[in-house]
Amino acid sequence: MSGRLDGRLVGLGITGSIAAYKAAELIRLLRAEGAEVQVLLTPSAARFVAPLTLAALSGHPVDGDILDLLPDGRIGHVVIADSADVLVVAPATAHWLGAMANGLAADPVTAACLATAAPVVVAPAMDGEMYAHPATRANVARLREGFGYTIVEPELGPLASGQVGLGRLAELSRIVDAVVAAAGDGPVRAPDPAARPPRLAVEPRDADLVGRRIVVTAGGTAEPIDPVRFIGNRSTGRMGVAIAEAALDRGAAVTLIAANVSVALPEAAEIVRVESTGQLRAALLDRLVGPDGAAAFDVLVMAAAVADFRPVAPTDVKLVRGGPMTLELEPTPDILAEVARIAHGLDATGARTRDPLQPRPVLIGFAAETGSFDRAADKLRRKGVDLLVANDVGEPGSGFGTDTNRVTVYAADSEPEAWPLVSKREVADRLLDRLARRLADRAG
Numbered sequence: 001m002s003g004r005l006d007g008r009l010v011g012l013g014i015t016g017s018i019a020a021y022k023a024a025e026l027i028r029l030l031r032a033e034g035a036e037v038q039v040l041l042t043p044s045a046a047r048f049v050a051p052l053t054l055a056a057l058s059g060h061p062v063d064g065d066i067l068d069l070l071p072d073g074r075i076g077h078v079v080i081a082d083s084a085d086v087l088v089v090a091p092a093t094a095h096w097l098g099a100m101a102n103g104l105a106a107d108p109v110t111a112a113c114l115a116t117a118a119p120v121v122v123a124p125a126m127d128g129e130m131y132a133h134p135a136t137r138a139n140v141a142r143l144r145e146g147f148g149y150t151i152v153e154p155e156l157g158p159l160a161s162g163q164v165g166l167g168r169l170a171e172l173s174r175i176v177d178a179v180v181a182a183a184g185d186g187p188v189r190a191p192d193p194a195a196r197p198p199r200l201a202v203e204p205r206d207a208d209l210v211g212r213r214i215v216v217t218a219g220g221t222a223e224p225i226d227p228v229r230f231i232g233n234r235s236t237g238r239m240g241v242a243i244a245e246a247a248l249d250r251g252a253a254v255t256l257i258a259a260n261v262s263v264a265l266p267e268a269a270e271i272v273r274v275e276s277t278g279q280l281r282a283a284l285l286d287r288l289v290g291p292d293g294a295a296a297f298d299v300l301v302m303a304a305a306v307a308d309f310r311p312v313a314p315t316d317v318k319l320v321r322g323g324p325m326t327l328e329l330e331p332t333p334d335i336l337a338e339v340a341r342i343a344h345g346l347d348a349t350g351a352r353t354r355d356p357l358q359p360r361p362v363l364i365g366f367a368a369e370t371g372s373f374d375r376a377a378d379k380l381r382r383k384g385v386d387l388l389v390a391n392d393v394g395e396p397g398s399g400f401g402t403d404t405n406r407v408t409v410y411a412a413d414s415e416p417e418a419w420p421l422v423s424k425r426e427v428a429d430r431l432l433d434r435l436a437r438r439l440a441d442r443a444g
């Protein structure tokens with residue numbers, strides 16, 4: 001997915017116009033452009049369109065009461081004002097234009113607009129006479145010239161009153177274009193999900209992975225040196241766990257092979273605990289083929305940070321301090337490449353010796369890189385995987401231990417896609433969107 005509002009947060013203010021129902025479709029269009037949408041309502045708007053509908057469509061609880069606090073004690077309209085890339089008020093009533101022109105912050109929409117440094121887009125909708133009234137004209141002029149807001153002028157057409165006039169809410173595509181133009185191409189303002197308004201605990205999503213068996217590996221492996229010491233890495237398992245949770249939410253049966261993790265594991269998954277690369281490999285190979293010789297899972301997501309090297313000869317007794325010591329390391333087996341060979345029916349030399357596994361599992365790998373992704377496309381080909389998700393673990397906010405990630409997705413059959421810095425859950429959701437499409441195409 002790559003839209004014109006990728007990774008952006010749009011605050012959508014809805015006011016008490018008959019056109020408020022169109023805001024539901026506007027949410028869908030903004031999200032289709034890659035935006036996260038947070039709805040703000042005036043009290044009148046909540047009588048035109050149900051907050052439940054808007055929350056379900058946006059994935060965020062609606063901010064509809066200026067005097068309500070967020071569950072964590074933050075002030076909703078201030079959080080939105082501080083984190084949104086754009087605020088758009090659509091539809092904007094005559095009453096709201098008057099309140100805004102005069103700075104009357106009695107509802108969350110006006111308050112957020114007053115409190116924000118983000119650009120504001122306003123799409124008025126009302127009866128033609130109301131729009132033509134000098135009071136409304138003056139209010140619109142104040143918003144445009146005085147405050148620098150973008151006004152998406154209403155259109156001429158039939159109105160709810162039965163009359164024809166200039167006051168009909170602009171076509172939604174014009175409003176989306178105005179939001180895109182206002183957002184510009186600068187960086188996302190608040191990529192950290194903790195700085196944004198909260199999402200619904202469980203965002204309604206399509207159950208598009210029902211009946212699919214997905215194996216996810218997560219966390220960092222530990223390679224023993226002696227009974228108390230090991231070679232490990234900084235992986236916390238967050239990315240893999242986010243993928244497992246997202247897949248469960250979409251109806252998949254998930255096996256989570258967890259190496260060393262420091263986050264809670266989803267209860268609904270089958271959990272297999274491992275420590276070392278060798279154990280992870282054994283756990284995976286055990287589960288690759290079913291008793292009937294067919295593939296035992298549909299998808300493998302290798303999100304674990306697997307060691308590339310391990311001590312050649314771990315000792316049974318604790319090593320004691322003496323003189324200098326040299327630790328001899330050997331490369332570990334490339335588990336993903338090995339699984340890919342089995343899936344494709346190839347032997348270790350790359351020659352086809354058997355039929356490919358049926359149905360051929362979709363294989364998704366992760367590559368932690370530092371500095372450049374030059375090796376990623378080559379890795380994708382060499383390992384024989386379908387998708388490779390590369391991230392720069394040296395970049396702030398990306399990689400180990402953070403809640404966010406910036407990744408580039410390489411596919412065997414399309415151009416690489418660079419996604420913006422978003423939460424790991426969002427990376428998981430987007431990845432599963434691609435996966436679900438791939439599985440559906442295959443079935444088709």
Ligand SMILES: Cc1cc2nc3c(=O)[nH]c(=O)nc-3n(C[C@H](O)[C@H](O)[C@H](O)COP(=O)(O)O)c2cc1C
Pocket residue numbers: 014015016017018019042043044045092093094095096097107125126127130160
């Ligand atoms: C059925 C109905 C439709 C309305 N449609 C509009 C409208 O399209 N534009 C408008 O400015 N006011 C409209 N109003 C009047 C507003 O709802 C009213 O001025 C309200 O106070 C606006 O509050 P708000 O601006 O805080 O949302 C409508 C009223 C009713 C009863």
